[in-house]
Amino acid sequence: MATTKELSVEEKLRALYDLQLIDSRIDEIRNVRGELPLEVEDLEDEVAGLSTRLEKLKSDLETIEEQIKEKKNAIEGHKESIKKYTKQQESVRNNREFNSLTKEVEFQELEIQLAEKHIKEMKASIEHKKEVISQSKEKLEAKSSHLKHKKSELDAIMSETEKEENFLSEKSEEFQAQIEERLLVAYNRIRSSVRNGLAVVSIERGASAGSFFTIPPQTQMEIASRKKVITDEHSGRILVDAALAEEEREKMEQLFAKI
Known part of the structure; x- marks a missing residue:
């Protein structure tokens, strides 16, 4: 999908993590409905x-x-x-x-x-x-x-x-429009291949969230620099640093509170 402005790597990572938070919220709503x-x-x-x-x-x-x-x-x-x-x-x-x-x-x-x-x-x-x-x-x-x-x-x-899901679905489309097609395809591919639907995860205690595999310090520094999109070699998930994740979670919680 074409975007009007070229995003920096950090902006791409933020947009991806925001999209993940929105899609995870939609997943939670659908899980409540269950079968x-x-x-x-x-x-x-x-x-x-x-x-x-x-x-x-x-x-x-x-x-x-x-x-x-x-x-x-x-x-x-x-x-x-x-x-x-x-x-x-x-x-x-x-x-x-x-x-x-x-x-x-x-x-x-x-x-x-x-x-x-x-x-x-x-x-x-x-x-x-x-x-x-x-x-x-x-x-x-x-x-x-x-x-x-x-x-x-x-x-x-x-x-x-229903109201919340419709709102979130619209927001999901808005964030998808900000992300270049190559990254969006990767995001959707990873999301559909993992059980919990998490394609973008933050680093927690030296490992990617939900994983026990420690990420080397050098790689952690590269992730924290936000200069390139890095994936976890074990799970294939896209990685973001804990600080960025916390900032985006707070921003999304404010968005969700408006619904």
Whole structure:
């Protein structure tokens, strides 16, 4: 990113450390939220899935009940046919016609038995589906209640932190604009490769913050001179002297206090 004015090495180090302090503050805010946004998203997906399944079960239930009605209507139709064929048997002219009508009656009786068997099976299916619907409703209610609680929790955190995060994100962009692209790329690369997101650290008790590796006195003097950007040979982090770090921390604390 191009800058309007060439910064001195010290100004670059200050801008980098300020950016680190701002980004670390944003990290803290996001850590407070933790896994809540993902939990809410997962719960929303679960609730949507359970609702869809419940609607499908209800639809299946309606379909089966409609099929039972059709079977009952069919049984009535078969009974009417039996009456008709039995009536016709009274006026047959020969045994052949009588036997033919008897077979028709038997066929209609078999159709009734089959329909009754299907109705029995469908009623059993209805009972099973009603049980599954009841369980699904309970699960949906529990998940919906849990989702409501988690959303409320997330909303409370968001309402407390959203203003601060937006302000800090704008400040982060402002400071990034001051830093030359080469350094910014290095900063982002280091930041993304370390667990705590610290790409710029100060020297504390002769070692880089969070490290046990002692920095040679000559290197410490070079860092304190602020004449060039120096990285820790063990962690790859950009190093600043303790005095500069303290000055920038005080400056950033005043900035954060205004939010």
